[in-house]
Amino acid sequence: MPQITHPDSLSCSDHIHFRKLSSDSQQLEALIQSFADRSQNKTFLLANTTNDFLAIRPSCNPIIAKGLAGMYDSDDLVIELSELVKIHRLEADSDWGFTAFTLKEVFSYKGDLNNDLSIYSLIFKKIDGIWKIVWMQRSQGTTDISTWD
Numbered sequence: 001m002p003q004i005t006h007p008d009s010l011s012c013s014d015h016i017h018f019r020k021l022s023s024d025s026q027q028l029e030a031l032i033q034s035f036a037d038r039s040q041n042k043t044f045l046l047a048n049t050t051n052d053f054l055a056i057r058p059s060c061n062p063i064i065a066k067g068l069a070g071m072y073d074s075d076d077l078v079i080e081l082s083e084l085v086k087i088h089r090l091e092a093d094s095d096w097g098f099t100a101f102t103l104k105e106v107f108s109y110k111g112d113l114n115n116d117l118s119i120y121s122l123i124f125k126k127i128d129g130i131w132k133i134v135w136m137q138r139s140q141g142t143t144d145i146s147t148w149d
Contacts, residue, residue, distance in 0.1 A: 024092045027131050028099065028124055032090075035122070035133070036103055038072065038082035045069045048133055050125060055136040058118075081106040085117070085145065097124035097131065102145055116141025 034044055045053075049065040056062055063071070071077055085102040092098070098121070105116045123135040 022092075024097070024126075024131070025090060028090060028092055028097050029087065031124070031131060031133065032087060032099055032101055032122070033084060035120075036082055036084040036101075038079045038105075042069055042073045045072075045133075050127065050132045050134045053132075053134055053136070056138070058138055058140045076110045078108040079105070080108075088119075092124065095126040097126075098122070099124070105141070114141055117145060 031048060034048070037044075045065045046069055053065045054062050055065070055068050072079075081104065083104045085104050087099060087101045090097070090099045100119060100121050103116075103118055103120060105114070105118060107114050107116075118141050119139040121135075121137045122133050124131050125134045126132075
């Protein structure tokens with residue numbers, strides 16, 4: 001399946017080459033957008049992940065959805081900015097999908113300021129006609145986005 005570039009990352013001349021997204025791709029892109037909106041993560045993760053969801057943090061430590069949602073709800077974490085920079089890849093077949101995207105994140109954790117540009121990888125699974133996130137992995141916050149070009 002061809003690479004899909006996020007419309008916000010395109011110049012005016014690039015829009016000529018942008019193709020219409022399939023219904024599944026639109027649903028997956030909506031999940032990515034909602035995932036990037038950290039104000040929703042307290043409820044979003046639990047509602048949009050599978051029961052066996054696992055996230056691998058930059059420390060390489062796994063965490064389940066309830067634990068990750070708890071981190072977002074903690075007073076230790078203060079999120080100032082979470083912004084989708086670019087969707088690098090988005091592929092799907094009838095019941096599985098994959099994406100890699102970059103988020104710009106500014107946050108404090110236990111008082112330490114982080115200004116991160118991170119790559120996320122998500123695997124999606126369609127269950128009873130509804131796309132859910134089954135796996136997530138986040139890179140460290142020192143990503144060189146030019147390596148994707």
